[in-house]
Amino acid sequence: MSSYLRLSGINKTYGDFVALDNVNLDVAKGEFVTFLGPSGSGKTTTLMIIAGFEQATRGSVEIEGVSLSGLDPQDRNIGIVFQNYALFPHKTAADNVYFPLQMRGVKRAEGLKKAQAMLELVGLEGFAHRYPKELSGGQQQRVALARALVFEPDLLLLDEPLGALDKNLREQMQIEIKRIQRKLGVTTIFVTHDQTEAMSMSDRIVVFSKGNIEQSGPPLDIYHRPTTRFVADFIGESNLIPGHIANAAEGVVESPVLGTCRYLTNGQPSVSNGDEVAVVIRPEHMKLSRNPIEGRSNARMTIDTIVNYGDNALVIGHAGEQPIRVRVLGADVVILHEGDECCFSWTDDAVFLVTS
Structure with a gap:
């Protein structure tokens, strides 16, 4: 330029x-x-x-x-x-x-x-x-x-x-x-x-x-593609979930919240096996369901609060001590209630890593 x-x-x-x-x-x-x-x-x-x-x-x-x-x-x-x-x-x-x-x-x-x-x-x-x-x-x-x-x-x-x-x-x-x-x-x-x-x-x-x-x-x-925790947290809404690199060559990170989580290695920051990272998944890239969804990675959470915006809703909950935020279409939120336990799921291409 x-x-x-x-x-x-x-x-x-x-x-x-x-x-x-x-x-x-x-x-x-x-x-x-x-x-x-x-x-x-x-x-x-x-x-x-x-x-x-x-x-x-x-x-x-x-x-x-x-x-x-x-x-x-x-x-x-x-x-x-x-x-x-x-x-x-x-x-x-x-x-x-x-x-x-x-x-x-x-x-x-x-x-x-x-x-x-x-x-x-x-x-x-x-x-x-x-x-x-x-x-x-x-x-x-x-x-x-x-x-x-x-x-x-x-x-x-x-x-x-x-x-x-x-x-x-x-x-x-x-x-x-x-x-x-x-x-x-x-x-x-x-x-x-x-x-x-x-x-x-x-x-x-x-x-x-x-x-x-x-x-x-x-x-x-x-x-x-935020490059730091600050940018990931400041721009829009993000789930920043701790983990460590299990296999950098194959794009595998282990997390106490997400379990074994895969990511696309292209475009990610340079990492090595054992590195501590934050897994970034935007709320709109997650889905909520009563049961695990086949073909997607799944983990469980408990719903604390549902904030309705009319055409969409922000579902705020926790998985262990980790806060989780999921944005869903307004029509989908009627099946969910505060206090419910449910699954949240994501795909590999929704995962991005930040290291600093």
């Missing part, structure tokens, strides 16, 4: 606290990359260093090979949208969008024409003369997005911009932001702690934890 944005050896400390520890990342031109992680993981700090609002203790940020070191935020040609939108309350939508062009010396007539075109692109045709107080949260967010894009930035940074919106509007804006990003082809960094946003919007997800990048890759790779 050719690098458009490059982060090299980024380190950020606050006294004795290490916020970022040797972060390295290459982003291709036009790519939509999401920084995902819990609070305090370093994702927003990294974004602020790219934007120039924070200075790295060590390391460099480059766009197309040109260092941004020493440049103030306004000199970096980077558009940024914050969660609170930061619109000027005394300016109309058009004037808010025109503002960055005004700061770049663009004459008002030309600038307002560009602002109007950008408002139309984000779906706000006819809203140019409204003030922020006359706009809904979603409309304000679109104005902020138009303002960040109107001057044709080299890079677009989005810092949890959908956090203040309700669920339905947030989902609508996810689709809209991705549509606009594809249309303009602008290289985009999106920061969120919401896994659904990351999975649905990204070309690539970068998972942060404790100031480090845990894993980087396409959403489905991150989901189906």
